[in-house]
Amino acid sequence: MIHTAELITKIKYNDYHFLLQQKNVKIDNFQNVYLHALNCKGITTIQAYPQKIENGYIFWCKIIINLNRVANSGKQTPFPFVVNDNNIYKLKENFSKFVKELLPHHSNIFHWSVQRIDYTIDIKTPNVKEYIKLLQRGDKPPFYKIDNEKQHKKEIDKTHYPNGVRYKNKSATINIYDKYEERKEKAKYKGELLEKCKDILRLEIQCFKRKTITLKRKFKNKENGLKIFLISEEQQRKLFKYYLSHICGKANYYEYAKALKRIEESNLHDKTKKALKEILLAVAKTKSVWKTKLILKPQKYRNYFQKLEKLNINPATIPRRWGKTELINIYRLIE
Numbered sequence: 459m460i461h462t463a464e465l466i467t468k469i470k471y472n473d474y475h476f477l478l479q480q481k482n483v484k485i486d487n488f489q490n491v492y493l494h495a496l497n498c499k500g501i502t503t504i505q506a507y508p509q510k511i512e513n514g515y516i517f518w519c520k521i522i523i524n525l526n527r528v529a530n531s532g533k534q535t536p537f538p539f540v541v542n543d544n545n546i547y548k549l550k551e552n553f554s555k556f557v558k559e560l561l562p563h564h565s566n567i568f569h570w571s572v573q574r575i576d577y578t579i580d581i582k583t584p585n586v587k588e589y590i591k592l593l594q595r596g597d598k599p600p601f602y603k604i605d606n607e608k609q610h611k612k613e614i615d616k617t618h619y620p621n622g623v624r625y626k627n628k629s630a631t632i633n634i635y636d637k638y639e640e641r642k643e644k645a646k647y648k649g650e651l652l653e654k655c656k657d658i659l660r661l662e663i664q665c666f667k668r669k670t671i672t673l674k675r676k677f678k679n680k681e682n683g684l685k686i687f688l689i690s691e692e693q694q695r696k697l698f699k700y701y702l703s704h705i706c707g708k709a710n711y712y713e714y715a716k717a718l719k720r721i722e723e724s725n726l727h728d729k730t731k732k733a734l735k736e737i738l739l740a741v742a743k744t745k746s747v748w749k750t751k752l753i754l755k756p757q758k759y760r761n762y763f764q765k766l767e768k769l770n771i772n773p774a775t776i777p778r779r780w781g782k783t784e785l786i787n788i789y790r791l792i793e
Contacts, residue, residue, distance in 0.1 A: 459537075459538035459539060459540055459541070459577070459578050459579060459580070459660060459694070460525050460538055460539045460541065460575065460576065460577055460578065460687075460688070461524065461525070461526070461538045461539070461576045461577075461578045461662065462522060462523065462525070462574075462575075462576040462664075463522075463523050463525060463574065463576070463684060463687075464520065464521070464522050464523075464574035464575075465520070465521050465523060465568065465570035465571065465572060465573065465577045465684060466518060466519070466520045466521075466571050466573050467518070467564050467569065467570045467571065468516060468517070468518055468519075469506065469517045469518065469519045469561065469563075469564065470507060470517065470519055470563075471515075471742055473506070473517065473519065473561055473563065473564070474491070474506050474508065474519075476560070477491050477506045477519070477560060477561075478491050478506075480493050480497075480560070481769075482495070483496070483726060487577070488507065489507065489508050490505060490506070490507040491505065491506040491753070492504070492505050495560065496533040496556050496560070498532055498555075499527070499528060499531075499532040499552075499556045500523060500524040500525075500526075500527030500528035500530075500532055500580055501521055501523050501524075501528065501553075501556060501557070502521075502522045502523070502524065503520075503521060504519065504524040504560070505519070505520045505521070506518065506520075508518075508520045510569070512527040513542065516632060517540050519561065519564065520573065520625060521570075521604040523553075523690065524575070525538075525539035526538055526540075526545075527612065527703070528549055528552050528553055528556065529548040529549040529552060529710045530546050530548070531552055532556075533622040534651065535651075536637070536641065536651055536654050536655050536658075537580070537654075538580070540691075541688045541689065541690065541691065542579075543771070546685075546688060548681050549567065550566070550567055552655060553567040554566065554567070555567070562732040564568065564778075567681045567684055568684055568685045569683065570683065570684060571683065571718060572670050572673065572683070572684055572687055573666075573667055573670070574665060574666050574667070574670070575665050575670065575687050576662055576663065576664045576665070577662070577663045577665065577694050577697060577698070578660060578663075579660075579661040579694070579695070579792055580637065580658050580659070580661075581658070581659040581661065581788060581791050581792065582657055582658060582659075583657060583659055583744055583791070584657050585785060586636050586638070586657055586658070586659045587636065588705045588776075588780060588785060589599055589648070589659055589788055590621060590622060590623070590634070590635070590636055590659075591703060592706070592711055592772075592774050592776070592785070593623045593634055593706055593788075594618045594623055594745075594746075595741065595745050595746055595747065596626050596705050596706045596707075596743040596746075596748075596774050596776040597624075597704055597705055597706070597747040597748045597751070598704065598705060598748045599625055599632060599701055599705060601626065601703065602625040602626060602627050602632065603616070603626060603629055603659055604617075604618060604623075604624065604625060605624045605625060605626035605631060606618060606619055606624065612787060614726070614749055614752060615700060616693060619635075620728075621635055621636040621639040621640065621643075622635025622636060622640070623635075623705070625705070628666065628668055629665055629666055629668040629669040629672070630659070630664060630665050630666060630668075630669045631662075631663070631664040631666075632662075632663055632701050632705070633660075633661075633662040633663075633664065634659065634660070634661050634705075635659075635660055635662075636659065636660075636663070636756065637655045637657075637658035637659070637660040638652070638655040638657070638658060639654045640655075640660070641655050642655075649663070657789065661698055661702075661788075661792075663697060663698065663701065670687070670747065673687065674686065679737075694735055695792055695793070698792060699789060699792070702788065702789045702792075703789065704732055706772065706774075706787055706788060706789060707767055707772055707773075707787065707789070708767060708773050708787055708789045708790070709766065709767045709769070709770045710761055710770055710771070710772060710786055710787050710790075711772045711774060711775065711784065711785040711787065712771060712774050712775060712783065712784050712787065713776045713777075713778060713780075713783045714738065714775040714776070714777070714778065715778070715783070716778070716783050716784065717723070717738055717771050717775050718735060718774075720770075720771055721734050721735060721738075721769065721771065724769055726765065730765065733759070733762045734765060734766055734769075734771075737750065737754070737759060737762055737763065737766065738766075738771075738773060738775060740753065740754060741773045741774055741775070742775060747773050747774055750773070751763075772787060
């Protein structure tokens with residue numbers, strides 16, 4: 459499923475000047491024009507701006523669009539855009555209808571280039587808060603850092619937001635959060651709309667320019683239009699599985715004592731059992747798989763983390779106070 463996209467297209471001076479004449483326009487010192495005339499339709503931001511070149515200026519228009527809201531004629535909904543022929547048709551028709559009054563020569567959504575696109579998966583579960591806590595105790599993708607918008611000199615000092623995990627680099631942002639708490643905190647929804655967000659664990663991958671280029675290569679397509687990024691649900695799941703395999707692995711979560719028992723009842727050597735128990739204890743103390751890996755000698759313990767996964771034991775264990783002995787890994791929930 460897809461939530462948001464940032465699109466861009468080259469426009470003419472006449473288009474730029476026309477947008478400049480609209481009501482409630484904001485202009486900054488760099489002649490960037492901002493308007494929100496189509497916000498209620500799902501096109502939340504329209505930005506037009508000049509770019510200086512050797513022989514003068516060229517002009518660009520950038521928009522941020524909620525695909526599902528546009529496809530549903532502006533109706534507000536907590537659910538993302540599902541890729542199918544009917545929804546794609548509605549998206550194209552409604553976008554053309556909404557945009558043609560402002561940009562009549564740029565009303566075909568598939569002629570715009572993609573700057574960013576956000577893929578999402580919603581998992582319906584009564585254990586949203588428990589999964590968030592376990593993910594916060596998990597690992598993180600290679601070359602990604604925790605993104606909490608706070609200044610820390612060292613990565614190891616960073617902590618997650620209370621209601622989610624968020625990892626970022628120059629290519630993408632991986633965001634997993636409690637949809638209900640996120641909407642409640644931002645006061646975006648009320649009443650029935652807010653209630654629909656209960657028990658939803660939202661998984662989101664925000665793909666920036668670098669990532670879109672990588673995806674184009676993967677899809678073996680040289681174009682940059684939105685249509686090539688409207689990939690199937692199966693392709694999207696593969697994308698999510700890659701990141702989840704690094705954040706939470708594939709093994710299920712167990713209460714600490716039950717995890718120890720599973721290790722003891724395995725056919726492994728006593729030395730290996732001892733090492734696996736040491737890992738569980740270390741993770742329980744640091745409350746973080748990736749921080750534990752920094753503390754332990756990587757070469758010594760790398761194989762032991764793999765052995766835990768083969769035993770279907772996640773190194774992040776369930777606290778006894780939760781009153782739960784086992785939870786299925788969310789990697790399995792999206793299969």
